[in-house]
Amino acid sequence: MLLAAWCGLLALGIFWVQSHLKVSADLRLFMPSPRTEEQRLLIQNIGESPASRLLLLAIDGDEPAKTADISRRYGAALATREEFAFVANGAQPPPGIPEKLLAYRYLITDSFDAAPLDEHRLTAELEDRAADMASPAAGFLEEWLPRDPTLELLHLAQRWQPRAEPHQVDGVWFAADGKRALLLVQTRAAAFDPDGQTQALATLQDQFSRARGDSGAQLTVSGTGYFSAVIRNRTQTEATWFGSFDTIGLVTLLWLAYRRFVFTILGGLPLLTAGLAGLAVVSLLFDGVHGITIAFGFTLIGVAQDYPIHLFSHLRRDETALTTARKVWPPLATGVASTCIAYLAFLMSGVTGLAQLACLTITGLLTAGLTTRLLLPRIAPLPGTDPAQSAWLARLDRRIERLPRPTALYFAIPIAAAAVFLWRPEGFWENNLSKLTPVPPELLKRDAELRKELATPDLRYLLVASGDSEDDVLAALEGLDTRLEGAARDGAIGSFEHAAQYLPSAALQKKRQAALPESAALKDMLARAVVDSPFEADVFAPFLADVERARTLSPLTHADLRDTPLNLRLGSEIFSRDGRWYGLISLYDVHDPKAVAQLAAAHVTFLDLKSASEQLVAAQRSHILLCLEIAAALLIVVIAVTLRSWSRILRVLAPMMLTTLVILAVLRASDVSLSLFHLISLVLAAGLGLDYALFFEHAADDPAEQQRTLHALLVCSATTLLVFALFSLSTVPILQAIGITVSLGVLSNFFLALLLTRERAKA
Amino acid sequence: MGTQALGQAPDAPRGLAGLEQRLARTPPVSTDFVEYRFSHLLKKPLRSSGSLDYRADGVMVRNVVAPVHETTEVDGDQVRITRAGKPTRSLSLQRAPQLRVLLGSFRALLEGKLTPLQKEFEVTLAEEATHWTLTLKPRDPVLAKHLARIDVHGLGDKPSCLEALEPDGDGALTLFTVAPAGNALPSRADLEHTCRATSTQGAAAK
Numbered sequence: 001m002l003l004a005a006w007c008g009l010l011a012l013g014i015f016w017v018q019s020h021l022k023v024s025a026d027l028r029l030f031m032p033s034p035r036t037e038e039q040r041l042l043i044q045n046i047g048e049s050p051a052s053r054l055l056l057l058a059i060d061g062d063e064p065a066k067t068a069d070i071s072r073r074y075g076a077a078l079a080t081r082e083e084f085a086f087v088a089n090g091a092q093p094p095p096g097i098p099e100k101l102l103a104y105r106y107l108i109t110d111s112f113d114a115a116p117l118d119e120h121r122l123t124a125e126l127e128d129r130a131a132d133m134a135s136p137a138a139g140f141l142e143e144w145l146p147r148d149p150t151l152e153l154l155h156l157a158q159r160w161q162p163r164a165e166p167h168q169v170d171g172v173w174f175a176a177d178g179k180r181a182l183l184l185v186q187t188r189a190a191a192f193d194p195d196g197q198t199q200a201l202a203t204l205q206d207q208f209s210r211a212r213g214d215s216g217a218q219l220t221v222s223g224t225g226y227f228s229a230v231i232r233n234r235t236q237t238e239a240t241w242f243g244s245f246d247t248i249g250l251v252t253l254l255w256l257a258y259r260r261f262v263f264t265i266l267g268g269l270p271l272l273t274a275g276l277a278g279l280a281v282v283s284l285l286f287d288g289v290h291g292i293t294i295a296f297g298f299t300l301i302g303v304a305q306d307y308p309i310h311l312f313s314h315l316r317r318d319e320t321a322l323t324t325a326r327k328v329w330p331p332l333a334t335g336v337a338s339t340c341i342a343y344l345a346f347l348m349s350g351v352t353g354l355a356q357l358a359c360l361t362i363t364g365l366l367t368a369g370l371t372t373r374l375l376l377p378r379i380a381p382l383p384g385t386d387p388a389q390s391a392w393l394a395r396l397d398r399r400i401e402r403l404p405r406p407t408a409l410y411f412a413i414p415i416a417a418a419a420v421f422l423w424r425p426e427g428f429w430e431n432n433l434s435k436l437t438p439v440p441p442e443l444l445k446r447d448a449e450l451r452k453e454l455a456t457p458d459l460r461y462l463l464v465a466s467g468d469s470e471d472d473v474l475a476a477l478e479g480l481d482t483r484l485e486g487a488a489r490d491g492a493i494g495s496f497e498h499a500a501q502y503l504p505s506a507a508l509q510k511k512r513q514a515a516l517p518e519s520a521a522l523k524d525m526l527a528r529a530v531v532d533s534p535f536e537a538d539v540f541a542p543f544l545a546d547v548e549r550a551r552t553l554s555p556l557t558h559a560d561l562r563d564t565p566l567n568l569r570l571g572s573e574i575f576s577r578d579g580r581w582y583g584l585i586s587l588y589d590v591h592d593p594k595a596v597a598q599l600a601a602a603h604v605t606f607l608d609l610k611s612a613s614e615q616l617v618a619a620q621r622s623h624i625l626l627c628l629e630i631a632a633a634l635l636i637v638v639i640a641v642t643l644r645s646w647s648r649i650l651r652v653l654a655p656m657m658l659t660t661l662v663i664l665a666v667l668r669a670s671d672v673s674l675s676l677f678h679l680i681s682l683v684l685a686a687g688l689g690l691d692y693a694l695f696f697e698h699a700a701d702d703p704a705e706q707q708r709t710l711h712a713l714l715v716c717s718a719t720t721l722l723v724f725a726l727f728s729l730s731t732v733p734i735l736q737a738i739g740i741t742v743s744l745g746v747l748s749n750f751f752l753a754l755l756l757t758r759e760r761a762k763a
Numbered sequence: 764m765g766t767q768a769l770g771q772a773p774d775a776p777r778g779l780a781g782l783e784q785r786l787a788r789t790p791p792v793s794t795d796f797v798e799y800r801f802s803h804l805l806k807k808p809l810r811s812s813g814s815l816d817y818r819a820d821g822v823m824v825r826n827v828v829a830p831v832h833e834t835t836e837v838d839g840d841q842v843r844i845t846r847a848g849k850p851t852r853s854l855s856l857q858r859a860p861q862l863r864v865l866l867g868s869f870r871a872l873l874e875g876k877l878t879p880l881q882k883e884f885e886v887t888l889a890e891e892a893t894h895w896t897l898t899l900k901p902r903d904p905v906l907a908k909h910l911a912r913i914d915v916h917g918l919g920d921k922p923s924c925l926e927a928l929e930p931d932g933d934g935a936l937t938l939f940t941v942a943p944a945g946n947a948l949p950s951r952a953d954l955e956h957t958c959r960a961t962s963t964q965g966a967a968a969k
Contacts, residue, residue: 090857131831131846133800134811136869137862139909139929142802161858168840168857539804 003379006269013276021279024288034616041464041582041605042612049609050572051457051586052191053085055223056450057183057204062217064178068170071181074211075172078185081207083200086568089183090166090173096157098564105152106516106550107509108502116515117150117522117547122529125150130534147542159501166453175453180220184454186572191224194232201229222447224459227439235732239295242726242735249722250305257715258312259384266380267308270368274304278364282356289360290353297360299738300684302723303339304368306691306716307332311372313712314705316386321377329373331694334642336369338635339687345627346680351620357680387711388704397707397761406755413658417665429621430673431614457497457586461593462607463600465498465583470558473574473583474505476603483599484585492596494589499574502566509555519548617676624679639690643697652697655752656689662748663741672737681738685745688720692753703761717750779877779888782895785920786875792817794873797942800935801951808951812942817873823866829942837866861906868899872915872922884913893919896959916959924958 034040045052059067059074075089097105106112115121129149132141144153166173166182173182185204189196201221208219254264275298282289282297310332314324343365346358387393421428439447465476477500484496504512517525523544530537558574561567574583585604590596593608600606636653643649660682667674692713699709724746727739797812813827823837832847840856840863856863864883871880877897880886883906884899899913907930914926925937936954949957 128846130809131833133802133805133809134798134827134830135833135835135844136825136865137859138800138802138935139865139927139933140859140862142804142929142933143909145804157858158854165855165857171860534805534807534809536804536806 002375006273006375006379010269010272010276013273013280017276017279017283021283022288023294024290037466038605038607038612039616041466041607042609042616044577044582045462045464045584045607045609048190049462049584049586050186051459051462052224053187053189053572054456055185055187055200055204055221055225056447056454056456057185057222058175058180058220058450059183059208059217060180060220062215064169064174066215067179067181067217068172068174070211070213070215070217071172071183074208075183077207077211078183078204081203083188083196083203085186085188085572087183087185088173089181090168091171093565096153096565098566101556101560101564102147102153103546103549103553104556105148105156106547107512107553107556108504109152109156109512111150111152111155112512112515117517119525119528122149122525123532126529126533126535133534146539147546149540149543165455173454182450182454184456187225189225192228193225194229197225197229198233201226220446220450222443222450227443227447230443231439231732235735238730238732238735242723242730245726246723250719253715253719253722254309257309257711260381262381263312263383266376267305267312270308270371270376271301271304273371274301274364274368277367278360281363282360285359286352286356289356293353293356293360296680297357297364299723300343300357300361300680301364301368303684303687303691303720304365305719306688307336307368307372308376309715309719310695310712311376311380312383313387313715314708315380315383316388317382321380325373325377328695328698330642331691331698332369332372334639335687335691335694336365338638338690340365341635341638342628342631342683342687344634345624345631345683348627348630349620349624351624354624386708388707390707390711393707393711397703397710400710400754400758401761403755405760409658409752409756410654413661413665417661420665420668424668424671427671427673428668429618430675431617432610455588457588458590460608460610461587461590461596462609463585463587463596463604464607465585465604467581467583467603470574470576470581471505471507472603473581474500474503475507476601477583477585478505478508480585480599480601480604487595487599490592490595492590492592493587494591496585496587497573498585499570499583502570503556503558503561503574506555506557513551513553513555516547516551518551519544522547621676621679624676628679628683635690648697651757652690652693654756655693655749656686658752658756659689659745659748660686663744666744667741675737677734677737678741681741682745684738685742685749688717688742688746689749689753692717692749693757696753696757697759699758701759701761706758706761713750713753717746721746777890779886782888782890782897783875783877786872786877786917786922788874790817790821790874791819792873794939795941796937796939798935798937799948799951799954800933802933803931808948810942810948815869815873815939817870823870823873837870842866861903861909864901864903864906865910868913872925897922926955926958 034043059071061067062070071089072091075087075091078084078087079092097108112121126149129141129145129151132138141151144151167176167178168174169178169181174180175182185200187197187200189200191197204221205219212219251264254267255261258264278297278301279289279294282293310328311321311325314328315321316324340362343358343361346354347362349355349358463480465473465480467473467476477498481500484493487493488495516522526540526544527537530540558567558570561570572584573586574581576582587596597606597608636649639652640649643652663682663685664674667678672678695709695713696706699705721743724739724742727735728743730736730739793814793816795812795814797810800809800811802809810830811827812829813825816824816826818824821838825835825837827833827835834843834845836843836845837856842854842856843851844854845851856866868880868884871877877886880899883903884901887898887900889896889898895917897915897917899915901907901910901912909929911928911930914928915922916924916926921939923939925939926934927936928934936951936958938954938958
């Protein structure tokens with residue numbers, strides 16, 4: 001009856017969580033809230049800068065002419081897709097000023113900044129045009145000369161074109177080897193949005209198989225977003241595979257331990273309830289739950305599988321399950337409470353993702369503890385066997401009894417650990433975010449090669465201008481132009497690109513406007529300049545009209561450029577966030593980062609995404625460590641209040657503390673640097689150690705109880721070890737870090753609790 | 764290119780393939796030229812002269828000596844233009860696909876590779892005894908807006924004159940010969956007559 005109600009509630013819970021849970025994939029949930037301007041820019045730009053959202057594509061495997069055809073079809077098809085902000089393969093027309101805005105060229109161009117448009121300049125330009133008329137290009141220039149005798153449109157087109165374009169075959173980009181067609185697409189999804197990237201990659205593949213037709217050509221994709229999708233999908237595949245394997249292992253282990261299938265099923269109920277309760281609370285308290293929170297939270301809640309095991313192993317045929325539950329409750333409750341305190345540290349960490357993780361885990365563990373105490377005993381059947389009666393367990397117990405109690409370990413382990421830390425003082429912490437998700441070297445090599453061919457902007461260094469309005473930012477960008485050009489001349493950078501090159505600030509546009517000659521004056525100048533030229537006198541009327549229009553236009557704004565190809569570039573280079581405007585300066589071929597850092601000014605920040613993110617990780621970690629220290633102190637208080645005896649406190653805390661040292665020493669000895677995931681795993685392992693010690697301590701010197709506790713802890717540690725030993729075989733570094741840390745923790749905690757915490761049985 | 768017309772052997776192959784055989788040259792190839800541009804923008808036709816070289820390293824060089832010194836080097840897709848007293852300008856033909864086709868056709872004529880021209884142009888050949896006229900009509904509609912057709916006139920194994928006609932009636936006429944002395948500017952009709960009259964000697968004499 002109770003079982004049916006419980007199952008019914010679970011079903012309802014599953015239904016509710018499914019309809020209310022919003023899973024988010026924004027990795028920034030796992031980053032600390034920014035405090036400085038630089039950190040705010042960093043968080044914004046990680047994975048969102050135009051450079052990081054580029055995917056590099058190569059097509060090869062067919063003859064060049066056919067490959068070029070495929071690239072053209074493919075590029076055209078991709079350009080119509082929502083997933084991409086822009087597509088480039090060399091076939092696109094260069095960015096230009098739309099026809100209706102052509103007169104604005106005199107406000108956009110920098111041609112007359114140094115010296116105004118005067119008779120001298122016009123005479124020189126007309127001489128040049130006369131020479132141009134004697135060139136093979138004359139036929140193409142004739143169309144524009146009457147309107148644009150100074151060739152401002154050509155000047156702007158050259159200024160706007162990518163600095164070093166790839167080679168071309170049949171009008172589309174090709175690698176230098178002439179075999180691979182190259183394309184560049186910018187995803188709308190951020191680079192670290194694996195869902196968005198997976199979707200974009202699926203579209204890329206799908207459109208490619210259509211564009212390819214029956215050709216044998218192959219598509220190669222590279223780029224930051226591609227890596228994040230690949231790694232996420234690999235993590236998911238491995239985690240799913242481990243998950244299924246673990247479930248089979250757990251069921252087998254539980255059956256072996258209790259020989260009745262009903263225990264296996266009942267044993268899963270608290271865990272399932274815990275997971276659902278955790279998810280429900282997190283989705284009530286937070287807007288969206290990160291995928292990592294869910295995956296990782298379930299790993300942490302997995303500890304709750306131990307709770308029913310403690311109950312089952314202590315069940316006796318001569319007492320009710322409720323009585324047994326009441327007996328195991330003190331150590332169980334202490335264990336649950338202290339583990340929850342440890343996770344409180346993450347709740348206080350100031351990192352949304354970690355707070356979600358803590359919330360999920362604490363709710364889950366409390367739920368599992370309470371259901372094990374209150375509900376499970378009411379539906380548990382009588383046990384098939386009592387571990388206290390088991391012959392092999394009794395033999396094992398006697399052997400353990402004969403083992404020495406190595407109290408020397410209290411000193412030996414800290415000394416050995418200190419020696420290891422002294423021997424390897426460098427690289428204790430892992431600050432490099434990318435080390436956690438390393439990309440296979442062959443993929444990195446291919447990426448570097450494609451980036452070189454496609455001349456993409458630098459991924460690591462960036463200058464960011466900010467201001468209260470879009471125009472402020474444009475002015476700040478312009479203010480930096482002279483120094484940027486200087487840096488390019490000195491070879492510190494290859495070149496640069498920013499929004500003010502397309503859209504000058506209103507002030508600069510007005511200044512240029514004011515410098516343009518008046519209609520009558522310009523007409524006179526032109527008349528005098530034309531006399532000595534081979535050109536007819538009246539052909540330049542459209543030019544006069546355009547300059548006059550330019551003198552009266554109100555300055556060009558971003559809004560005027562909406563629905564034009566220029567907006568594509570502007571949109572990713574200048575934008576507002578939370579009421580403030582930002583303009584990115586993309587850098588190409590950064591040779592001297594120090595010189596670029598010198599360019600930072602009042603409203604211009606130099607961003608080294610790599611070192612800034614490392615600093616951020618370090619700052620985040622010291623904050624988390626502080627929270628953990630506070631949690632540890634709280635935990636000791638709880639244990640002290642519960643046990644009220646120095647020797648008992650020492651025996652309960654020793655395994656977990658020594659184990660933490662053992663794990664740290666082993667990891668350091670194998671030259672592993674510690675990441676956030678190691679820290680979380682250490683807390684998990686410490687929680688396990690505390691549970692083991694509490695139960696061994698609780699059994700005191702009663703041989704029967706000791707034997708039941710031994711049984712319970714053997715099953716507990718075997719199931720936990722099974723799960724995490726598999727994780728440590730993973731090829732995904734995060735999973736492997738968790739697996740190794742917790743497996744080591746289980747082994748060390750179990751043996752230390754056995755040797756240091758368990759009392760010698762009464763004779 | 765030699766300046767002396769070769770008599771055509773009676774069994775010389777005719778048709779495009781035949782002409783291709785006769786025109787085939789291995790770089791370096793060099794020829795003098797004088798070019799007249801007719802444009803509605805100009806008070807009078809603009810005359811320029813110099814030489815056209817196709818070097819062994821594959822670079823095509825157009826050397827103008829009058830009215831102003833200017834050297835244009837076409838190296839693959841890169842064009843470098845050097846004008847007297849000015850810094851060298853560089854531009855990429857990738858951004859000017861029509862100009863690339865046009866320059867490509869000049870290069871093809873210089874080394875006599877006519878077959879590849881059929882990709883970009885509709886190529887027709889009219890032959891009368893040793894005189895021939897090769898007509899190239901652009902296939903690309905964008906190029907066709909700027910260039911109606913190119914007529915190349917020649918005698919035996921060498922081209923003598925090239926007429927580029929634009930849809931609006933403007934155009935250019937290039938004689939492959941040394942520029943005549945003096946500033947005399949023949950009428951367009953006279954020049955066209957000379958061009959089509961097949962004899963380079965005739966053009967030079969005018």
